[in-house]
Amino acid sequence: MSYLVLARKSRPQDFTQVVGQIPVVKTLQNSLVRDRVAHAILFSGVRGVGKTTLARIMAKAINCENLENGNPCNKCSSCTAITAGSSLDLYEIDGASNRGIQEIRELKEKIKFLPTSSKFKIIIIDEVHMLTTEAFNALLKTLEEPPAHVYFMFATTELHKIPITILSRCQRYELKRIAARELGKHLQRLCEEEGVELEKTALDLIVRESEGSVRDGLSLLDQVFSYGEKKIGVHEVIEVLGLVSRDVIHTLTQALLENDPGSAFQALEQTFDFGVDLKRFKADLLTAFRTLILCRIDGCQELIDIPQQELTFFQELAKNYSHNTLHMKLNLLMQGVEDMGYATQPRLSLESTFLKIISADDVVPVSSLLDKLDKLLVNSAQPEQKIKAAASSKKKIPDEKSIRQAIKTQAEALPVKTEEPPLPQEPESPKKDKLVPHPHIHDVRKDWPGFIAHVKDRKVWMAQDLQRANKAREVDNKLQLHYADKANCAVLRQKENIKLLTEFVLDFFQKDLTLCFITPDKKDEKEDDTAESPHKLRQKLANDPLVLMATEIFSGQIGDIRVGPRSR
């Protein structure tokens, strides 16, 4: 008795039996019907998607005596000889083991002669990218002027390794991975033919493991069949194939997102108990996070090729987290998985990574942090006192220490709320009236401190940046701001900040003034975003007092600093 492996037993014998690759099959059949088959065809694609299968069917079709709509009959002498592997006019060469110039020379000798029993000689070279440069060169001559009685079929998994001179002489077909649904249907049919009942979830698991390769799917199915049972469930598949149960991956992903170290550690325990392949396990976990991120990106849903039930699970889980948070957790996981490779105690290393992921808080955009900070600063200070202090002091920069203290006290007393805290109702004091006089008599030079106070009530950081100006002057409908160091106005000069500041100016001075920043380097410079190199700007931002304060108040860390237009 002999067991014929599924891959051989179920090998497609004509185009109708090919799994997937519909556009390629259609084009090939059309070329056969119109008698316009190229003399050199190259099939590329990952393993097990049907490259050599298509080459063999093409070989059959080219020589078939009763071609039916571009499909070989599988009955004529040529077809049957090819199916049986006894055709004298079909040469199948493995490029990996016959890669030298000598083999190609021998091949060229053979194809000089006319075919023995068929119309054409067909040469199939599998893994053609393995040929040496000399072998390719020897082949090139033949491909330039192929004898009329010869057809070449090449197959490769590594298209980029084939010389362009060869590529340009071939008709190329790129084969795609087989979609999960299609592969599932195919494997399901084979199970039925074999009289094996395979649970739906078990089938899904095999399909997922196959990663779009029919051959991989078949060999996994072979392994499962060898289990000997006529009814196979998901647990048998997990056991036979040494896989990680999807439940474990789901529990673990959920635990890492919902900050539940207990469940995460238990899931890990299960995994280690089971003696699963660690590499596999890591890959599965990373893929789970990738799926979550894809769930959160519009238009990326079709990139997720997993069973519907699992997709629903990930979609439900993902919607509670921002894409940034998921990305940050994925990064931590990737780093941890890499570290695990060098660790003497991999499990401990992984547990430590889990804790890191769990303790990492959600990512909040800097702009929202800054807004919160603005509100805190507005609430924290007694504006009159500040103005008094500013007026009595010669110092341009306010006493940061005291602000810092004020914020801290405020932050401790006041939990950060999502809703906006009510703006303080300031009584109309005579002091304020003196600083913010009637709009009509506003003068830029005289009322500058009042303007800064006006801005401070709305955007604290902006007021601070304005205070760093050496002087402010109004010249021909322009508001000139003089800065000794252009770093001090770099953020102010960003487009959206200029817009906001212009509005403040209009509000306060009742004049539509164009903002001009005057820095030592360049006179009368308008907005210019390229004033500083991104690197310097990033460094500056990282050391900006406001950022430092924010870091402290929110116990945060500076992660990614992106320099560019802000969304504020």
Ligand SMILES: [Zn+2]
């Ligand atoms: Zn035939």
